[in-house]
Amino acid sequence: MNMTQKQSLAPATLLExxxxxxxxxxxxxxxxxxxxxxxxxxxxYSPRGxxxxxxxxxxxxxxxDYLVTMYRGIHDQLAKGMPLRQLCAEYYGKATxxxxxxxxxxxxxxxxxxxxxxxxxxxGGLPIANGLALASQLRNDKRVTVCTFGDGAANIGAxxxxxxMAALWKLPVIFLCQNNGYGECTKxxxxxxxxxxxxRAAAYAMPGVSVDGNDPAAMWHAMREAVERAxxxxxxxxxxxxxxxxxxxxxxxxxxxxxKPEYAAALARDPMPACRAAVLASGAATEAQLQELxxxxxxxxxxxxxxxxxxxxPDPREIDIDIYAGARA
Amino acid sequence: xxSTMEKPQTISFTEAYHRALDECMAADPGxxxxxxxxxxxxxxxxxxxxxxxxxxxxxxxVRTTPISEEAIVGAAVGAALxxxxxxxxxxxxxxxxxAMDQMVNHAAKLRFMSGGQTSVPITIRTRTGAGGGxxxxxxxxxxxxxxxxxxxxxVIPSSPADAVGLLASCIFDDDPCLFIEDSMTRAQTGxxxxxxxxxxxxxxxxxxxxxxxxxVSYGRPIRDALAIAERLAGEGISVEIxxxxxxxxxxxxxxxxxxxxxxxxxIVHEAPRSFGVGxxxxxxxxxxxxxELAAPVLRxxxxxxxxxxxxxxxxxxxxxxxAIEASIRQTLEAKPRR
Numbered sequence: 001m002n003m004t005q006k007q008s009l010a011p012a013t014l015l016e017x018x019x020x021x022x023x024x025x026x027x028x029x030x031x032x033x034x035x036x037x038x039x040x041x042x043x044x045y046s047p048r049g050x051x052x053x054x055x056x057x058x059x060x061x062x063x064x065d066y067l068v069t070m071y072r073g074i075h076d077q078l079a080k081g082m083p084l085r086q087l088c089a090e091y092y093g094k095a096t097x098x099x100x101x102x103x104x105x106x107x108x109x110x111x112x113x114x115x116x117x118x119x120x121x122x123x124g125g126l127p128i129a130n131g132l133a134l135a136s137q138l139r140n141d142k143r144v145t146v147c148t149f150g151d152g153a154a155n156i157g158a159x160x161x162x163x164x165m166a167a168l169w170k171l172p173v174i175f176l177c178q179n180n181g182y183g184e185c186t187k188x189x190x191x192x193x194x195x196x197x198x199x200r201a202a203a204y205a206m207p208g209v210s211v212d213g214n215d216p217a218a219m220w221h222a223m224r225e226a227v228e229r230a231x232x233x234x235x236x237x238x239x240x241x242x243x244x245x246x247x248x249x250x251x252x253x254x255x256x257x258x259x260k261p262e263y264a265a266a267l268a269r270d271p272m273p274a275c276r277a278a279v280l281a282s283g284a285a286t287e288a289q290l291q292e293l294x295x296x297x298x299x300x301x302x303x304x305x306x307x308x309x310x311x312x313x314p315d316p317r318e319i320d321i322d323i324y325a326g327a328r329a
Numbered sequence: 330x331x332s333t334m335e336k337p338q339t340i341s342f343t344e345a346y347h348r349a350l351d352e353c354m355a356a357d358p359g360x361x362x363x364x365x366x367x368x369x370x371x372x373x374x375x376x377x378x379x380x381x382x383x384x385x386x387x388x389x390x391v392r393t394t395p396i397s398e399e400a401i402v403g404a405a406v407g408a409a410l411x412x413x414x415x416x417x418x419x420x421x422x423x424x425x426x427x428a429m430d431q432m433v434n435h436a437a438k439l440r441f442m443s444g445g446q447t448s449v450p451i452t453i454r455t456r457t458g459a460g461g462g463x464x465x466x467x468x469x470x471x472x473x474x475x476x477x478x479x480x481x482x483x484v485i486p487s488s489p490a491d492a493v494g495l496l497a498s499c500i501f502d503d504d505p506c507l508f509i510e511d512s513m514t515r516a517q518t519g520x521x522x523x524x525x526x527x528x529x530x531x532x533x534x535x536x537x538x539x540x541x542x543x544x545v546s547y548g549r550p551i552r553d554a555l556a557i558a559e560r561l562a563g564e565g566i567s568v569e570i571x572x573x574x575x576x577x578x579x580x581x582x583x584x585x586x587x588x589x590x591x592x593x594x595x596i597v598h599e600a601p602r603s604f605g606v607g608x609x610x611x612x613x614x615x616x617x618x619x620x621e622l623a624a625p626v627l628r629x630x631x632x633x634x635x636x637x638x639x640x641x642x643x644x645x646x647x648x649x650x651x652a653i654e655a656s657i658r659q660t661l662e663a664k665p666r667r
């Protein structure tokens with residue numbers, strides 16, 4: 001991909017990306033507010049700063065396409081079509097949650113929208129993504145599997161085993177590395193031997209692309225190319241989306257390990273205001289329309305949270321169900 | 330292989346595994362095999378279990394993989410999530426250690442963690458056992474590790490007929506199954522089961538009825554126990570043998586019913602003694618039958634050391650058939666409590 005040439009987007013596409021990004025952004029903001037005020041008790045890994053990566057991924061995928069994501073995955077799940085009611089109810093550990101309160105925020109699953117696995121283990125999703133893609137290849141069902149993970153996961157053995165197997169078998173899978181600069185609390189340069197994660201694709205004879213994940217156009221075009229490659233049977237892609245993580249590793253992370261100038265520079269490149277400005281400049285929507293969009297999303301979030309609040313916790317007997325197929329363990 | 334031979338009267342373990350795979354692949358196009366060297370191009374597997382299957386069903390369904398156990402199991406998990414019934418082969422059981430994340434954190438738990446929205450109907454075939462001089466990293470019996478993880482089923486056959494029926498049941502079961510094959514007895518033979526033979530999972534079998542003492546075991550030691558029981562019958566000692574067949578979920582009812590009748594139990598396994606399946610079985614017997622036992626529950630197992638190489642050391646490590654007999658006699662000589 002020619003990285004020097006600034007790519008463009010149709011205004012309608014830009015708006016579509018912004019719509020998903022705003023949903024992610026507003027849900028994340030609300031979750032953090034609920035956590036701060038003690039109204040939600042959950043482990044939470046904020047995607048703040050990574051909204052565009054997920055949104056530009058999501059607009060390319062069909063509900064039947066598969067997603068394998070990770071504990072910092074709420075942005076991926078929302079971009080893939082996770083309904084707010086079942087999402088919120090799961091965060092609150094309610095019986096109406098998408099996993100009946102058994103998985104929680106780190107294991108959101110919703111096969112109806114292709115959200116097959118959310119793993120709490122760094123790199124644990126990559127081998128599974130291959131299997132989903134293998135099933136698609138054997139059935140020739142033209143589905144694409146996207147596996148998202150962070151830069152930290154690129155240093156675990158499963159990454160290397162999986163990329164080799166995917167390239168060897170030309171699997172219809174996209175390894176979407178969201179490089180946010182930090183693996184837990186360790187800076188990229190202190191943990192990773194190559195300048196870019198995408199450089200590692202060469203080791204597996206796989207196309208490797210590194211893009212500005214905060215740039216909707218760059219991200220959209222790179223994702224389109226990867227999806228077309230996978231869907232046409234031409235094999236996997238390692239797509240590295242460079243971005244930043246504003247809220248640290250976990251909710252409450254003081255983030256003292258991030259140098260202040262680096263944080264300030266990243267904040268100056270915050271993708272959300274930039275994307276909003278680009279939408280307005282493109283003429284795809286007016287200021288009033290964007291305010292209306294935010295109000296609608298806020299109402300949807302309110303509805304999801306009310307649904308969660310009104311729902312009952314799981315029946316204690318639920319603990320014996322879903323261990324094995326059939327009703328009880 | 331059995332499929333190409335003329336109606337044999339007996340079938341070996343290796344032929345039994347092959348037959349189950351063949352029957353299941355013929356019955357369901359969703360059954361695929363993943364493993365190292367398993368296609369005919371590579372010789373049909375180091376242990377020849379899959380020999381002929383890639384020629385019959387194609388290399389797209391019988392896939393030789395890189396030496397990447399985590400990727401093998403993970404690919405099986407993913408294909409299973411998409412509705413297939415993959416059979417992953419981990420050549421030797423010690424190599425599960427490099428696939429543990431996929432087996433324990435994913436295969437076993439995804440059904441529960443998703444609230445039942447997804448299931449992982451995979452079978453992981455693996456092989457192990459001491460006695461062949463393969464030492465500390467190619468011989469371990471690790472079944473207790475997986476029995477400790479909810480969501481995984483752990484299965485070990487003791488006869489070729491059971492091997493056919495249990496493996497087929499694993500493949501068509503909707504949960505992840507770990508199917509453990511014994512290295513040392515793979516050429517041993519037994520009666521041929523009928524076509525389509527299935528053995529239910531989670532059901533132990535009374536392989537020999539008796540009234541004086543129950544030997545509770547599984548896998549390789551079952552044959553030792555049968556020979557000892559036959560010999561002791563000549564002395565008027567009546568030994569009942571319970572073959573667990575499925576380690577987890579454990580068929581507690583069959584164990585308790587047997588021991589309630591005999592009031593004596595000797596548990597035998599090839600795995601090391603401490604923290605093994607025997608400890609769990611003994612605990613369940615104690616919890617339910619304490620006042621009815623005529624003797625302490627005894628365990629016969631291998632030693633709590635790494636499997637050594639030298640023949641004399643390896644034999645020192647392994648459980649001893651003579652210890653099974655001695656333990657049976659010990660339970661019979663125990664003084665009644667009242």
